Amino acid sequence: MASGMNFPHAELTPNAEQATDHGAAELAQRSVRVRASDVSVFYGAKQALFDVSVDIPDRAVTAFIGPSGCGKSTFLRCINRMNDTIEGARVGGKIELDGEDIYDPSLDVVELRARVGMVFQKPNPFPKSIFENVAYGPRIHGLIRTKAEAEEVVVSSLRKAGLFNEVKDRLHEPGTGLSGGQQQRLCIARAIAVGPEVILMDEPCSALDPIATAIIEELIDELRENYTIIIVTHSMQQAARVSQKTAFFHLGNLVEEGPTDKIFTNPEDKRTQDYITGRFG
Amino acid sequence: MNTLIITALILAFLGIAYQTGSSRSRALAGTSGRRLHSRPSYHGSAIAIWTLVPLLLLLGAWALLDSYVIRTFITWYLPESLVAEGGNALRASIARVEALATGYGVVGEVQEFERTAAQAVGRFQTTAFLIVVAAATTLAALGLFYARKRITPQFRARNEVEGAVRILLLACSVVAILTTFGIVASLLTEAMRFFSFVNPLDFFFGTVWNPRFSTTGAGGGGEYGLIPLLWGTIQITIIAILTAVPIGLMAAVYLSQYAKPRVRSVVKPLIEVLAGIPTIVYGFFALVTVGPFLASFGDAIGVDIRATSALTAGIVMGVMIIPFISSLSDDIIRQVPTAMRDGSLGLGATKSETIRRVILPAALPGIVGAILLAVSRAIGETMIVVLAAGNSPVLRFNPFEPTSTITVSIVNQLTGDSDFAGPQSLVAFALGLTLFVLTLVLNVGALYIVRRFREQYD
């Protein structure tokens, strides 16, 4: 986070330009996958999110940035209805996935969550073996039947998350025995093993070293071909590197959203400008 | 009176010692200008320990020796013939003198020698008390002066106090362990006496239980085969577990995962009421309601079920232990981090899949513990079985027939006139030992299961 703060605005350009140039072009031809209109969230009497409206483009990476506690995770959890599990949380407004209201009473939440996968902010591996952690999702959805199939899914998911080489000799040891960063990658592997259409990632690289971060960013770039990805990050460089669209949150409000290159080079709002240049956090 | 004086003595020394320690250390710090190693309160506590420990040790020693010394003293005043005779007469006489000395009346004529003895005892007790108090005061004062002299700014009073606290805590756990050993030892010695009457092989492997009560005192007669009782216990426990575990566990899952907080706050105490019902009431319930119901139900489906049977006792016992399983498991399940639940739900698992595959496995060690607690309750349970199982210590494999258990047999052997001289009553200790070993094995087994299948979370 500190590195993101200190990052001088000008230095963004080489990377950012490269990514965003084709990003902006790409963005123009993408249809809208998720559309949020006037979404508000209350935790009990306390309002955490105020009338957020944003379109998430298909087969692209959208980054949510903003200071701690501004409601990024809260909004992310709305998109696969994980807020339902929080006692006293209420969601107002409308969120559509492929034009379908996901808060419609007739919608099957379980099916929604299979389509919209999530990597949580805090790594939360199950107290099972590494193998079983990854195989869990595919198993409950009946995607794997034989042992060989399970093996294949587990190995390829772990490989994509850049974890396989580190754990290939201990697949049957508990996932909770891994280091924090390894657990984070295990949770990513677990989420992509189900093959969701939309992937929500809440600070997936917060505990990773630069090498592992690079692997995850590569994975995100790869997944972008076929999936819709939303990533919450505190690293400006990361947002600039991997995303095509960026949304800036502040105190529960969506301040500004647009193509990543525009947000980083030519923000409209003073607050956005201050944030990305590290003037406040 | 005496207790009052001693309490006052202890409190006075506590106050003086603590005050001395803290003010002296403060003063020292002031004059020498050096930083105290320990805060004044630790110096106070250290002195208090040095003052009170000798005092309490002395008083404790006196409390232990007191009655022995006085009894010896009394015998000096009793007629020689009585002392020489010893036994019950001597004991009764000593008791009479003690009663007189404390001012209680005694039955019958008070004899002259008893009166003098009682007066002498009275005087002796007063003197002894004064001596003890004086000695205790001296000891405490010595301790206080010794400890006071040791106070210097660098004196490590904190470490000393911590050490004393550690010893105190250690002593408490040693007491708990020693009690267990004491119980086992007494069970063992008495059981050994039993095995001098009955061959252990006949006891452990005998299939007939028929301990005829012989009025002619000690001596054989009767068969002491453990197997029918052991089987009865196991049978009833298994039936109880089969009743209680599914119901209790599902209630726990409902309470922890499905019930709204308001519902939970009503339902949980209601279930816990079950645990508060006296077991004898469960016994009535089994005898009057459940037994006849099962019998008529058996009639209806053409199975011969007796009203008092292993089944009746087992089911009612199962109902009794439901709250142990449901309440404890509810607490344990709720301790599984919500992040774990969210992880599963976030992958598109349903609520019941999440419970079955993530939450219950994570809570398993605790749940096994809860079940084990319930099982040991069931194994030790007596009243329900006395009333509902038919008290028939015969080896039968049909749960619809009457049976009996180890605990019930212990009760049977010990009620009435038992003199602990013959195998009829001594067998109770052998049974008790068996019960003890049984629960021990269960505990060790459960520990093993928990270690083996634990799914750790943090």
Ligand SMILES: Nc1ncnc2c1ncn2[C@@H]1O[C@H](COP(=O)(O)OP(=O)(O)OP(=O)(O)O)[C@@H](O)[C@H]1O
């Ligand atoms: N379960 C909850 N109950 C009550 N309030 C909550 C809950 N979760 C979040 N909040 C509140 O909602 C606001 C937004 O929280 P959120 O977790 O969305 O922030 P965030 O932007 O993800 O922050 P960070 O970058 O630190 O993760 C905060 O003020 C937080 O205190």
Ligand SMILES: [Mg+2]
């Ligand atoms: Mg967050």
